[in-house]
Each structure stands twice: as structure tokens, then as C-alpha cells.
Amino acid sequence: MKTIFHVDVNNAFLSWSAVNHLTEGGDVDYRAIPAVVAREGENGGGIVLAKSMAAKKAGVVTGEVLWQARRKCPDLYIVPPDYRAYVRASRAMRALLDEYSPLVEPFSIDECFLDMTGTESLFGPAEDAAAAIKDRIYRELGFTVNVGVGAVKVAAKMASDWEKPNRVHTLWPSEIREKLWPMPLSFLFMAGKSVVASFERVGVRTVGDLARLSPRLVAEEYGKGALRLWRYANGEDDSPVCPVSPPPKSVSKGITFSHPLPSLAACEDVLLSVAEELGYELSEKKMNGTVVTVSWKTPSYRRFSRRRCFTEGIFYYADIFAKAAALFRESYRGGAVKYLCVTVSDLSFERRGEGNLFAADDEKEERLANTIYDLKRRYGKSALTTARSLGSGGVRLFERGAEREEGEKRFLGL
Ligand SMILES: [Mg+2]
Numbered sequence: 001m002k003t004i005f006h007v008d009v010n011n012a013f014l015s016w017s018a019v020n021h022l023t024e025g026g027d028v029d030y031r032a033i034p035a036v037v038a039r040e041g042e043n044g045g046g047i048v049l050a051k052s053m054a055a056k057k058a059g060v061v062t063g064e065v066l067w068q069a070r071r072k073c074p075d076l077y078i079v080p081p082d083y084r085a086y087v088r089a090s091r092a093m094r095a096l097l098d099e100y101s102p103l104v105e106p107f108s109i110d111e112c113f114l115d116m117t118g119t120e121s122l123f124g125p126a127e128d129a130a131a132a133i134k135d136r137i138y139r140e141l142g143f144t145v146n147v148g149v150g151a152v153k154v155a156a157k158m159a160s161d162w163e164k165p166n167r168v169h170t171l172w173p174s175e176i177r178e179k180l181w182p183m184p185l186s187f188l189f190m191a192g193k194s195v196v197a198s199f200e201r202v203g204v205r206t207v208g209d210l211a212r213l214s215p216r217l218v219a220e221e222y223g224k225g226a227l228r229l230w231r232y233a234n235g236e237d238d239s240p241v242c243p244v245s246p247p248p249k250s251v252s253k254g255i256t257f258s259h260p261l262p263s264l265a266a267c268e269d270v271l272l273s274v275a276e277e278l279g280y281e282l283s284e285k286k287m288n289g290t291v292v293t294v295s296w297k298t299p300s301y302r303r304f305s306r307r308r309c310f311t312e313g314i315f316y317y318a319d320i321f322a323k324a325a326a327l328f329r330e331s332y333r334g335g336a337v338k339y340l341c342v343t344v345s346d347l348s349f350e351r352r353g354e355g356n357l358f359a360a361d362d363e364k365e366e367r368l369a370n371t372i373y374d375l376k377r378r379y380g381k382s383a384l385t386t387a388r389s390l391g392s393g394g395v396r397l398f399e400r401g402a403e404r405e406e407g408e409k410r411f412l413g414l
Pocket of ligand 1 (some may be wrong): 008009011012044110111
């Protein structure tokens with residue numbers, strides 16, 4: 001039997017902002033007051049990304065608009081997100097966890113799985129080791145975590161979700177019936193709203209109700225996804241802890257504009273900047289993709305999407321731009337654009353489409369692209385850009401906050 005830990009930072013963004021503020025000499029602990037992490041927009045816009053316990057008690061929920069949160073909690077303190085601080089805190093936690101096991105899998109910015117099998121002689125029984133890790137993270141890094149302990153990843157993951165903060169919970173195979181089965185079905189990892197609703201319609205309300213059904217019936221009536229849930233409900237999960245995260249299936253870049261883009265030309269300028277970003281990302285990963293998707297929304301949130309498959313692997317920004325712009329023109333009938341997104345998918349490390357008529361050109365283009373990306377890596381993303389992006393201020397769109405607002409306004413001539 002294996003021993004798996006799932007370490008999950010409590011209230012990650014708010015905690016990390018608080019710790020960062022205190023280490024920089026601040027005197028307010030955001031965790032102790034009604035506070036939320038959110039980027040404040042115009043007219044009370046902006047979305048609550050994380051909240052303190054006091055804000056939660058006042059009824060503030062993650063994902064709601066700031067003006068609504070303020071109505072529930074008038075003295076709400078607003079902390080702007082600081083992604084650099086979050087990445088720093090995440091890396092520090094990862095480095096600490098690496099001391100406990102060679103098998104650490106980052107699951108999200110604030111969650112890691114550890115395979116602790118066979119470490120008892122070094123760190124003692126699983127529960128003691130989990131408590132030691134939790135206490136050390138608090139002592140050395142200043143924030144609290146929950147640690148879930150189990151024999152498989154899904155059990156550890158669900159265990160870490162019980163009472164918070166600063167707790168260790170176990171969900172061993174022998175505890176599945178007593179601890180997991182009475183829980184509502186929605187507690188189960190990966191149980192989405194629609195599948196929960198369809199089970200509830202036939203009286204399957206708890207995890208135990210699902211676990212006791214016949215797996216054949218579940219698979220036939222509800223499909224493969226539901227069968228996976230049935231396995232989770234029975235504490236089964238054969239996925240190993242993978243220290244190296246699997247390569248991405250796609251790269252994507254979407255932008256929501258506070259001032260909608262007014263014309264085809266403006267959209268194309270943005271598409272070029274987006275294509276530059278994606279080309280750079282693909283070159284960093286040394287990958288190429290064969291599917292390009294463009295999606296966009298009007299200010300009333302009507303959504304349009306066009307995708308196309310190609311035989312050659314695409315990685316060069318000019319290629320991404322040409323294909324994305326063509327797809328966009330096919331679906332665009334004029335009017336303002338509030339959101340624009342380009343995705344390159346079916347990614348692979350293998351070169352595809354070689355040996356075609358344009359192979360020689362491809363090689364030249366690839367060398368050019370690599371030189372451009374190399375300069376960007378060395379001197380920063382805005383060191384080199386296309387004349388078109390520069391003229392429009394498109395590059396500014398990728399900057400954050402006020403500067404980005406400024407860039408957008410200039411870009412639109414406001
Ligand atoms: Mg968390």
C-alpha cells in the first residue's frame with residue numbers, strides 16, 4: 001500500500017499576499033480583517049479572487065463582483081493580486097516539500113502531491129510526517145496548509161478538503177465507508193454539477209449511494225466519466241504521483257478589453273500581438289501545434305468560434321497570425337469586440353509536415369523565429385516586436401493594471 005500526501009495552501013492568494021505584506025514591513029495582517037484579493041476596476045468592477053475568514057463570515061464569496069461584496073461588507077479591504085509573490089511562495093513551498101520525497105507533483109500553484117511511500121524510517125508514521133510538514137511550512141514560510149493523507153491521490157486530495165485551516169486529515173482505504181460515504185455526492189473529486197444533478201434525480205445523493213451501485217450500470221447509463229466517479233467513491237485511483245507535469249495539450253491567450261475593440265484592423269493588431277506571445281511560448285516549450293482556434297465575444301457576450309486543422313506543425317508567430325486572422329475574418333461581421341482569444345492545440349514535440357514544398361523556407365523561418373525568441377528571452381518580451389504591434393501599442397496590452405489600461409486607451413485613440 002502506498003502513502004500519498006496532498007498539501008493544499010489555505011486561502012492561498014490571500015495568505016500569500018498577507019505574508020508578503022508583513023515581510024515587506026506592513027503592519028496589517030489581511031488574514032485577520034475582512035479582506036479580499038481583487039483587482040479594482042472602474043465603477044466597482046473586479047472579481048473577488050480570494051477572501052479572508054472575516055470576509056467569508058460577512059457572506060463574501062469567491063467570484064463575485066466587488067460592488068456586491070462591498071454591499072455585504074462595507075469596510076472590506078481590497079488587496080490587489082501579486083502573481084510574482086504567489087509564484088515565489090509556491091516555489092518556496094515546493095523546495096521545502098522536495099526535502100521529504102523525490103516524488104513531488106505540483107497540482108496547481110498552491111497544491112502538491114507527495115508520494116511518501118517508504119519514508120517511515122526517515123520521518124515517522126504518515127500522520128506525524130504530515131503534521132511536521134504542515135508545522136514547518138507555517139514556521140518557515142508563514143502560511144498554513146491542510147495535508148490530506150491516503151493510499152491513493154484522490155483520497156489524499158479529498159481528505160485535504162475537510163475542516164480547514166491548518167489541519168491533517170486521513171482517508172485510508174479502511175476509512176472510506178465511515179468518512180467518505182456519508183458525504184454529499186458533490187464533495188467527490190471531479191463531480192460536476194450536471195452529473196450530480198442527474199444522479200440526484202434517481203435518488204443517488206451521497207458518495208456511498210454511488211459507491212454501492214453496480215459499476216456496469218453506472219458505465220452503461222452515465223458513461224465513462226461517471227464510472228471514474230464510481231471508482232473515486234470507492235477510493236480507487238491508479239494514477240501515480242508524477243514529478244514532471246505532463247506536457248500541455250494547448251497554448252492559449254485571451255484578452256478581455258475594458259474598452260471593446262471597434263474594428264477589424266484593431267482586432268488584427270491584437271491578434272498579431274497574441275500570435276507573438278503564443279509563438280514565444282511554443283518556442284520556449286519547443287512544441288508545435290496543428291489546430292488553431294479563434295474565439296471572440298461581443299460586448300453583449302455573444303460568443304463566436306472558428307477552428308481549423310493543418311497538416312504542418314505551427315510554431316512561428318507569423319504563421320499563427322496569418323491563420324488566426326483568416327479564421328477571424330470568416331466569422332467577423334463588423335461591430336465591437338469585447339474579448340478575443342487564440343488557441344494553438346494538438347501540441348507535439350515532433351516536427352510535423354516536413355518534406356513539403358516549403359521545407360527550405362520553413363527552415364529559414366524557423367531560424368529567424370528562434371533568433372527573435374532568443375533576443376526576447378535575453379532582453380525581455382518587449383525588446384523586439386513587429387512594427388505593426390509597436391505602432392498600435394499592441395504590446396502594451398500584455399502589461400498589467402494601470403499601464404495596460406493606458407495602453408488600451410492609447411491603442412484605441414481614447
Ligand atoms: Mg488551496
